[in-house]
Amino acid sequence: MPTTSLRYWDPEGEKFGIPTWPWGMGPDPEVMATERQLKARGLRPAGQAAAGQIGWRIRGGDRFANLFLVALAKKKRPMTPAMWASIRKALAARRVCPVCNTAKDYDISRKTGVCNDCPESGLEAAA
Known part of the structure; x- marks a missing residue:
């Protein structure tokens, strides 16, 4: 595992407050997914708090993408x-x-x- 990946390895959430994984090493997408991944499946987070996050470094700064539990996601509302x-x-x-x-x-x-x-x-x- 590269050194930069270790920076974001915190599956227990001790360092960042919520479970955190490096880019490409997150949990099963069937269990936790980003907002975009949920949207692609026709789902939405439905007000739930982030259950985890993916971390990566770009241009010297830290970036994070929230992960939401797929089991708690709801179907997207149709446009009226x-x-x-x-x-x-x-x-x-x-x-x-x-x-x-x-x-x-x-x-x-x-x-x-x-x-x-x-x-x-x-x-x-x-x-």
């Missing part, structure tokens, strides 16, 4: 028509220029804050 309508409304709002108040066929730049037809107004507002 109201949720879909809310998303459509939010996406449409990103296409309306606040200066000329016209709907465009592209998202308004977050950098300038205005459509491509109003570049002068966006530069003056940013200054």
